[in-house]
Amino acid sequence: MKTEERRVIRLSEYAPYPFRVDSLALAFDLDPAKTRVQATLRLTRTGTAADLELDGEDMTLVSVALDGETLPADRYTAGDGKLVVRGVPDAFTLDVVTEFAPAENTKLEGLYVSDGMFCTQCEAQGFRRITYFPDRPDVMTRYTVTLRADKAAYPVLLSNGNRIEQGDLDGGRHFAVWEDPFNKPSYLFALVAGDLERVQDGFRTRSGRDIELNIWVEHGNGPRCTFAMESLKKAMKWDEDVYGLEYDLDLFNVVAVSAFNMGAMENKSLNIFNAKAILADPDTATDAEYEYVESVVAHEYFHNWTGNRITCRDWFQLSLKEGLTVFRDQQFSADMRSAPVERINQVRSLRGRQFPEDGGPLAHPVRPDSYIEINNFYTATVYDKGAEVIRMMHRLLGAEAYRKGIDLYVERHDGTAATCDDFAAAMADAGGRDLSQFKLWYSQAGTPQLRVTETYEDGVYALTIRQHTDPTPGQPDKRPLHIPLEVGFLDRTGQPLPVRLEGEDTAADSRVLELREAEQTFRFTGLAEKPVPSLNRGFTAPVRLVETPHTDADRALLMAHDPDTFARWEAGQQYAVDLLLKMVAARAAGSNEGPDTAAFVEALGSSAADESLDAAFRAQVLTLPSDDFLAEQMAVIDIDGIHAAREALRRDIARAHGALFRRLRDTHRAAAGPFAPTAEGAGHRALANAALSYLGLDAANAKLALEQYRAADNMTDAMAALRVLNDLDVPERAEALDHFHDRFKGDPLVLDKWFSLQAMSQRPDTLARLKDLMGHPAFSMRNPNRVRALIGVFANANPVRFHAEDGAGYAFLVDRVLELNSLNPQIGARLLQPMGRWRRMEAARKALMTRELDRVLATPDLAPDVYEIASKARA
Numbered sequence: 096m097k098t099e100e101r102r103v104i105r106l107s108e109y110a111p112y113p114f115r116v117d118s119l120a121l122a123f124d125l126d127p128a129k130t131r132v133q134a135t136l137r138l139t140r141t142g143t144a145a146d147l148e149l150d151g152e153d154m155t156l157v158s159v160a161l162d163g164e165t166l167p168a169d170r171y172t173a174g175d176g177k178l179v180v181r182g183v184p185d186a187f188t189l190d191v192v193t194e195f196a197p198a199e200n201t202k203l204e205g206l207y208v209s210d211g212m213f214c215t216q217c218e219a220q221g222f223r224r225i226t227y228f229p230d231r232p233d234v235m236t237r238y239t240v241t242l243r244a245d246k247a248a249y250p251v252l253l254s255n256g257n258r259i260e261q262g263d264l265d266g267g268r269h270f271a272v273w274e275d276p277f278n279k280p281s282y283l284f285a286l287v288a289g290d291l292e293r294v295q296d297g298f299r300t301r302s303g304r305d306i307e308l309n310i311w312v313e314h315g316n317g318p319r320c321t322f323a324m325e326s327l328k329k330a331m332k333w334d335e336d337v338y339g340l341e342y343d344l345d346l347f348n349v350v351a352v353s354a355f356n357m358g359a360m361e362n363k364s365l366n367i368f369n370a371k372a373i374l375a376d377p378d379t380a381t382d383a384e385y386e387y388v389e390s391v392v393a394h395e396y397f398h399n400w401t402g403n404r405i406t407c408r409d410w411f412q413l414s415l416k417e418g419l420t421v422f423r424d425q426q427f428s429a430d431m432r433s434a435p436v437e438r439i440n441q442v443r444s445l446r447g448r449q450f451p452e453d454g455g456p457l458a459h460p461v462r463p464d465s466y467i468e469i470n471n472f473y474t475a476t477v478y479d480k481g482a483e484v485i486r487m488m489h490r491l492l493g494a495e496a497y498r499k500g501i502d503l504y505v506e507r508h509d510g511t512a513a514t515c516d517d518f519a520a521a522m523a524d525a526g527g528r529d530l531s532q533f534k535l536w537y538s539q540a541g542t543p544q545l546r547v548t549e550t551y552e553d554g555v556y557a558l559t560i561r562q563h564t565d566p567t568p569g570q571p572d573k574r575p576l577h578i579p580l581e582v583g584f585l586d587r588t589g590q591p592l593p594v595r596l597e598g599e600d601t602a603a604d605s606r607v608l609e610l611r612e613a614e615q616t617f618r619f620t621g622l623a624e625k626p627v628p629s630l631n632r633g634f635t636a637p638v639r640l641v642e643t644p645h646t647d648a649d650r651a652l653l654m655a656h657d658p659d660t661f662a663r664w665e666a667g668q669q670y671a672v673d674l675l676l677k678m679v680a681a682r683a684a685g686s687n688e689g690p691d692t693a694a695f696v697e698a699l700g701s702s703a704a705d706e707s708l709d710a711a712f713r714a715q716v717l718t719l720p721s722d723d724f725l726a727e728q729m730a731v732i733d734i735d736g737i738h739a740a741r742e743a744l745r746r747d748i749a750r751a752h753g754a755l756f757r758r759l760r761d762t763h764r765a766a767a768g769p770f771a772p773t774a775e776g777a778g779h780r781a782l783a784n785a786a787l788s789y790l791g792l793d794a795a796n797a798k799l800a801l802e803q804y805r806a807a808d809n810m811t812d813a814m815a816a817l818r819v820l821n822d823l824d825v826p827e828r829a830e831a832l833d834h835f836h837d838r839f840k841g842d843p844l845v846l847d848k849w850f851s852l853q854a855m856s857q858r859p860d861t862l863a864r865l866k867d868l869m870g871h872p873a874f875s876m877r878n879p880n881r882v883r884a885l886i887g888v889f890a891n892a893n894p895v896r897f898h899a900e901d902g903a904g905y906a907f908l909v910d911r912v913l914e915l916n917s918l919n920p921q922i923g924a925r926l927l928q929p930m931g932r933w934r935r936m937e938a939a940r941k942a943l944m945t946r947e948l949d950r951v952l953a954t955p956d957l958a959p960d961v962y963e964i965a966s967k968a969r970a
């Protein structure tokens with residue numbers, strides 16, 4: 096199909112659905128080879144349409160009956176994703192029977208089978224693969240669901256809401272009836288049927304109601320759910336305390352499944368999770384994975400209000416629920432753990448994933464204007480930049496007014512499908528602020544760039560700030576945004592100086608400047624010397640500071656003394672970026688004379704050695720900016736140069752601080768003590784392991800790493816040791832990897848780490864090894880976790896090997912994408928995204944990458960998911 100023939104969905108074409116669905120009864124006869132679904136819809140006309148149009152795909156339509164009478168074939172047409180029933184009355188009942196084979200559903204959307212259990216995934220448009228229905232989020236109704244299945248194979252039958260009936264049927268089958276008292280859109284429907292182990296607990300709400308909590312997992316995995324259950328209870332409490340939001344049913348179920356396209360799904364009272372986001376124990380989960388479980392459990396739970404009680408009018412409003420819920424889970428994590436370290440991790444991920452997206456061919460606004468396939472818009476922009484937008488409102492209004500805004504939003508929109516504008520209006524009204532310019536953050540794509548210059552004359556310090564956003568696809572001209580930018584001042588000894596705007600009486604240690612124009616000058620008085628400015632403290636705005644008045648000495652000063660912990664880390668990162676880019680340039684010019692790194696290396700060592708600082712924070716300081724973040728700053732990306740520079744700087748650091756790193760590794764390993772998945776323990780392990788990673792640059796320390804691997808009482812230390820060995824050409828590498836494989840070969844979820852390590856390895860034989868691993872008995876193209884572990888990691892976390900000069904990495908990726916095009920196009924489209932970076936590559940790689948994209952586009956029967964990414968990436 097050509098571009099013109101693909102159906103583009105546009106926000107500007109939104110129209111309400113012309114019928115109301117008064118209720119929906121679903122009855123499932125579950126069978127992997129042939130499941131039959133009877134749907135009974137009660138409908139009332141609310142608009143002017145004569146015909147009823149329902150969405151549906153990949154099913155056999157068995158029958159359609161209107162008010163109990165089977166309709167003759169000339170009253171309806173089914174095809175092209177729709178069922179159209181002609182000339183329907185004003186109010187009527189429609190019975191639709193459909194059939195399909197869940198066992199053959201490899202897309203993992205709709206109803207499918209994962210490891211012998213039935214489960215569903217309906218967001219965004221999976222429900223239309225179960226029955227014919229207006230599959231759009233603004234059509235909400237009450238669901239009653241009957242499940243019938245073989246009792247021995249599927250003893251557990253779950254759906255949304257409350258179970259109101261159950262019993263046995265003939266032929267070894269049984270049934271359960273579930274009723275959800277809340278109106279919901281089809282994307283929040285879920286069912287699960289399987290033979291599952293139950294982990295049970297309870298929570299008493301602040302109003303004194305007792306909620307039954309269950310986590311359902313594969314038999315034997317019960318003990319790995321303790322942490323997820325604790326996280327759930329903490330999240331429930333936190334949402335009451337901080338947002339005043341209480342759970343609204345008596346039952347909350349969570350189910351873990353092994354084949355899942357995303358992290359997890361917030362179906363009303365029946366959250367379905369990728370097993371990866373639930374299971375955690377010391378032997379199998381790293382600290383980062385524990386933290387991931389905690390935040391995903393909280394995120395899905397928080398959706399009960401921000402997503403379910405108030406849902407989205409249309410999919411362009413996706414960030415209404417996702418940006419807000421990510422912000423809420425970030426606040427939660429900051430309260431559970433170290434707030435600055437959480438912020439550092441968020442900013443790393445924003446820079447590593449969202450900034451490149453916003454600066455590339457797939458750039459789109461937080462509230463997109465159009466899409467071909469909505470699955471392609473579950474992006475870092477909608478989620479993470481969307482969360483930054485909420486964070487900025489929080490900042491502009493202050494915590495108290497923000498909370499009033501939330502209350503008002505809930506009061507106005509509970510039980511309805513709302514828009515981003517509705518949310519902003521609630522915030523503006525509660526905060527008494529004009530957010531009209533601010534709302535450009537929703538509609539304008541691209542990362543703003545700030546250029547900051549200073550003057551100091553007659554005791555007046557002036558900061559001139561210019562903002563600019565580059566054009567993005569479809570948006571050639573950008574307007575100035577309303578940007579909150581927190582600044583503070585330090586003197587030459589590192590003491591804070593007051594921030595007082597000219598003409599104002601009050602001085603503070605820090606204040607939020609509000610930028611609204613392309614260029615603005617802020618004048619500050621009461622300063623006896625020119626201060627060193629600390630800019631964008633706490634990362635108040637998701638912008639790039641492309642020009643600042645900072646010297647290397649200023650950066651070292653901020654690293655050592657900024658009272659804002661985040662800003663201290665940031666000063667180190669900016670310092671490193673400057674040096675690394677100079678090193679890349681020197682290498683490209685064939686010069687042996689790089690910049691002098693000594694002062695930076697020393698400043699880094701002082702921070703790392705400073706026992707008054709949090710261990711987790713010091714580990715962050717020791718982690719240099721990623722290859723991807725550096726690539727973002729180059730007009731033409733020098734893949735090998737960036738990598739070589741980063742490694743060279745790491746070696747400089749290792750050489751200068753060998754003794755310090757040995758000490759840090761030993762003392763913080765000891766300080767961590769026996770494993771417990773606490774933020775504090777994780778901080779000690781992170782610092783000890785950051786030190787180990789520097790020590791491990793020297794092959795002579797392979798033994799040390801192997802010893803750590805053998806002695807580890809937890810996965811974090813084991814993986815840190817493996818990561819060191821992974822890039823070395825030493826016998827210890829194979830020894831440890833083989834041991835890991837033998838230990839975990841029965842657990843595919845853990846084996847993913849073993850696949851990923853090999854996909855990340857810098858060794859020249861990596862691609863050949865990956866091709867072998869595709870034949871490993873635990874590997875399957877049908878399981879998204881396996882695909883991401885092996886192929887996703889290779890394409891996204893191994894720039895040197897993925898971008899190999901002969902193009903073999905690109906060809907390998909595209910072969911896999913084409914395989915997934917028919918199997919699971921949603922996953923295929925995601926894998927393809929790194930190919931969009933061709934524009935910033937040098938000529939040879941450009942040619943190789945575009946040739947591969949053209950190969951995708953020339954393939955017949957491209958799924959819309961893959962087509963959309965390939966065509967936009969190539970454009």
Ligand code: PHE
Pocket residue numbers: 216218219356357358359360361394395398417473
């Ligand atoms: N809504 C889910 C979340 O962010 C993500 C998701 C989207 C899961 C689509 C599955 C399919 O919480």
Ligand code: ZN
Pocket residue numbers: 394398416417420
């Ligand atoms: Zn979400």
